[in-house]
Amino acid sequence: MNSAIRIHQYGGPEVLTLESVAVGEPAAGEVRVRHSAIGLNFIDVYQRTGLYPVAGFPQTLGMEAAGVIEAVGAGVDGFAAGDRVAYAMALGSYCNARLMGVDKLVRLPDTIDDQTAAAMMLQGMTARYLLKSSFPVQAGDAILVMAAAGGVGTLLCQWANHLGATVIGCVGSADKARLAQENGCHHTILYKEEDVAARVREITGNAGVAAAYDAVGQATLMASLDSLRPTGTFVSYGNASGPISDFNIGLLAQKGSLYLQRPTLATYIRNRELLNECAQDLFDVVQSGAVKVRIGQTYPLAEVAQAHHDLEARQTTGATLLLP
Ligand SMILES: NC(=O)c1ccc[n+]([C@@H]2O[C@H](COP(=O)([O-])OP(=O)(O)OC[C@H]3O[C@@H](n4cnc5c(N)ncnc54)[C@H](OP(=O)(O)O)[C@@H]3O)[C@@H](O)[C@H]2O)c1
Incomplete structure (x- = not known):
């Protein structure tokens, strides 16, 4: 047996x-x-x-x-x-x-x-399609990664760094921020305490990020949208804090003609x-x-x-x- x-x-x-x-x-x-x-x-x-x-x-x-x-x-x-x-x-x-x-x-x-x-x-092949298909990251792009010290997060951030991106990772604690920095993040934000979009603007010289990779879901939806540059891409690939419901598609226009993908491996x-x-x-x-x-x-x-x-x-x- x-x-x-x-x-x-x-x-x-x-x-x-x-x-x-x-x-x-x-x-x-x-x-x-x-x-x-x-x-x-x-x-x-x-x-x-x-x-x-x-x-x-x-x-x-x-x-x-x-x-x-x-x-x-x-x-x-x-x-x-x-x-x-x-x-x-x-x-x-x-x-x-x-x-x-x-x-x-x-x-x-x-x-x-x-x-x-x-x-x-599972987590590595996810990082791969997120970076090469969902939003193909180019050297010099600034990207935002939610839950950067997690399973997908640590792989995604290292791989994005290797591709030449500027990687901004959001994490839930100071210890996780250190870990995220050891795993590819150039900048970290404590998203329970800090204003994510304001920090992103500060880090990117007010430009915003080219893509926000967000699998936290409901809790970070607005932080991700508000951090994007005009025509940036919001990749919503999970629901760790709960699923996004009642999404108003008009927000994509309001926040700068954004792209949205909800992919699965x-x-x-x-x-x-x-x-x-x-x-x-x-x-x-x-x-x-x-x-x-x-x-x-x-x-x-x-x-x-x-x-x-x-x-x-x-x-x-x-x-x-x-x-x-
Ligand atoms: N669509 C796809 O193809 C695909 C494939 C693989 C994974 N995923 C998604 O990617 C995400 C990460 O997966 P994983 O397996 O690597 O997990 P993980 O990132 O190791 O763990 C989840 C992390 O999410 C953060 N988080 C924020 N709010 C949370 C909440 N209310 N409850 C629980 N966690 C919360 C926590 O980090 P902090 O403490 O730093 O906030 C937590 O450590 C999941 O949403 C998963 O479903 C999607």
Whole structure:
């Protein structure tokens, strides 16, 4: 028997239940992956609470992991038993081992260890599409990043810095400001205490930023819009403080003919070609040393409820791993 963390209803961290599950043999087109590290992501919270509904119950949560293929079903091309692999955006990763199709799997280079892979696939590929597709950052652009000391934030800020941007990061505490500065931010703003837009104007010589990357959501909506230069881009990619509702599209005109995108990683890795390109670019930038994956904390898989609590209470930094 294997262990899985499942939910039988939406709710707080207490609905996360450790259960014994039979995994079995892979069907045609499937492999069995034994996990060595599982990535924790804020989307796991949205799925636990029902903000992003799951297909039904019981449901094993978790969208990301790394490990080894230990059995291969009929008709699987390109993957073999013994391959080290990782994946993101495939629901059901909170377990020791699982069956899955190979469409989300990526083979890992020898130079990237399993924990690093599990910490970076979802958040790193997100940073990549945000910087190269949502708003293609050019050297010299000033950008604003909310939650700069978080999982996506630390990768996004380092990568943007590497691309030559001036990176302004908003964070919830002085300790997080130091961490954000070590991870690519040229300037930090304590957004619980300071007037974000005023600080951005001061830092950019009154110009405003070319793009605001904001996954805090409701709480920072106006700070992001007010920090943008005319025709700047607001990339709203998450809801850590709650979803933005009743958005008045006229605000985009009022605040300077702004662009708005509400993207998801799923779109940017929706087929094998896009997934391989995105993952390879991430591997390259990590292998070059330009972007370092910072694992801020690890928890035994059985203590996933504590991990969810800490993520929601803003007590984590960088990436968080669950160890099966
Ligand atoms: N659309 C996509 O493709 C995509 C993909 C990956 C992630 N995301 C989004 O990106 C965001 C970051 O994800 P992550 O997994 O890397 O998490 P994270 O940034 O490590 O954690 C969330 C951070 O948000 C900040 N925050 C501000 N207000 C908050 C509140 N009311 N409750 C909780 N946190 C609050 C906290 O940092 P401070 O204390 O510094 O404020 C907290 O540490 C999430 O919104 C996630 O959904 C979107």
